[in-house]
Amino acid sequence: MSAKLYFRYGSMGSGKSIELLRTNFNYKEKNQNTFLLTSILDDRYGIGKITTRIGLDSDAEIIDKNTNLFKLIKKKHFDEKYINCVLIDESQFLTKKHIWQLTDVVDNLGIPVICYGLKIDYRGELFEGSKYLLMLADAIDEIRTVCTCGKKATMIVRYLDNKPVFDGEQIIIGGNETYTSYCRKCWKKLKDETKKDLEWGLFYLLKRLNAFSVIKTYSESLNSVKFFELVYDIADDK
Ligand SMILES: [Zn+2]
Numbered sequence: 030m031s032a033k034l035y036f037r038y039g040s041m042g043s044g045k046s047i048e049l050l051r052t053n054f055n056y057k058e059k060n061q062n063t064f065l066l067t068s069i070l071d072d073r074y075g076i077g078k079i080t081t082r083i084g085l086d087s088d089a090e091i092i093d094k095n096t097n098l099f100k101l102i103k104k105k106h107f108d109e110k111y112i113n114c115v116l117i118d119e120s121q122f123l124t125k126k127h128i129w130q131l132t133d134v135v136d137n138l139g140i141p142v143i144c145y146g147l148k149i150d151y152r153g154e155l156f157e158g159s160k161y162l163l164m165l166a167d168a169i170d171e172i173r174t175v176c177t178c179g180k181k182a183t184m185i186v187r188y189l190d191n192k193p194v195f196d197g198e199q200i201i202i203g204g205n206e207t208y209t210s211y212c213r214k215c216w217k218k219l220k221d222e223t224k225k226d227l228e229w230g231l232f233y234l235l236k237r238l239n240a241f242s243v244i245k246t247y248s249e250s251l252n253s254v255k256f257f258e259l260v261y262d263i264a265d266d267k
Contacts, residue, residue, distance in 0.1 A: 032141040034131055036120070036162035038148040039172030040182045040210035045145040046081045048172055049116050052143060053087065061113035064105055065089040066098075068122035070200060079118045089118065098130040103138060112140050120144035122200065123158035132165055145172075150199050151187035151208065153216075176212035184216035185209070193223050 039045045049065075056063045067079050067089040080086040092098065106112045115134060117123070123131075123144075131142045144166070148159045155163075163169065176182040187194045188207045211219065 032135045032139045033167035034135045034162075034165060035141070035143040035168045035170070036159075036166035037143060037145050037170045037172055038121075038159060038162075039145075040147065040174050041185050041208040042082070042210055043172045043174035043182075044081075045147075045172055046079050046118055047083060047085065049079060049118055049143070049145045050081060050085050050087055052114075053116055056114055062110050064102060064112045064115045066092050066115065066117045068119040069093040070119065070122045092117070092123065092127065094124060096127070098127050099133045099137075100130075102134050102140065106138060106140065115140055115142040117142065117144045118146070120146035120162060121148070121150075121156035121158045122146075123161075125157060125161050128158060128161035128165055135167070147185070148183075149185070151185045152195060152197075152199070153184060154199065156199070174210050176210065176215050178212060178215055180212035180214070182210035182212050184211050184213055186211055186216060186219055193219055195220050195223060 037045065037048065053063050053065060065079060065087055067077070069076065069091045077089055077091050078086050079089045090101070102112065102115055115131075117131075123146075131144070134140050134142055144158075144162055146159060146162070147156060148163070149155055174182045186209050187197075188209065
């Protein structure tokens with residue numbers, strides 16, 4: 030059987046790292062060698078560790094943007110130990126270059142590579158690593174998790190101080206932020222509600238400043254009829 034490049038993606042909390050460690054265990058049980066790697070961007074639990082929410086962890090070699098994965102794996106394979114499988118966590122943070130290097134590991138060294146990671150970010154956009162894995166992987170599997178409503182969760186909401194956020198930088202790790210997985214429908218609902226809250230926040234601020242011309246201009250660009258009417262009521266009263 031020829032080696033393959035695998036992409037096993039899942040949303041936040043779908044147990045991707047648990048799957049990785051379980052696959053690692055299965056190889057070890059058959060006395061086969063694995064090579065565990067993870068992205069340096071994820072330093073939540075200390076650099077060079079694959080950690081799970083259920084407390085299992087394992088050491089892993091670090092990948093940063095300058096790492097040549099083909100050279101690194103080839104060296105390990107020929108100079109240190111025969112590698113039966115490469116397992117990579119947080120593969121969404123890999124670059125286009127990294128993914129092409131992994132295809133060389135599969136095609137030229139004949140070593141299977143299994144990448145675990147997120148597909149899309151909290152804004153609903155693809156990560157670079159995931160984009161190229163979706164394009165180039167030989168096999169793609171989804172690790173499923175459920176939304177609070179019971180449907181399959183495919184989207185992520187970023188919470189900053191317990192408030193949902195849908196705009197900003199793609200990669201933000203740690204701090205006082207948390208991420209929760211939702212189905213697409215719940216994600217859109219929450220996004221709409223958040224947008225409305227922001228609009229009302231802005232509206233009250235402008236009202237306090239008596240900036241009615243700004244409110245009028247702003248409200249015309251919105252689709253909220255109720256908002257529109259209220260603004261004009263207040264403006265007329267004035
Ligand atoms: Zn839902």
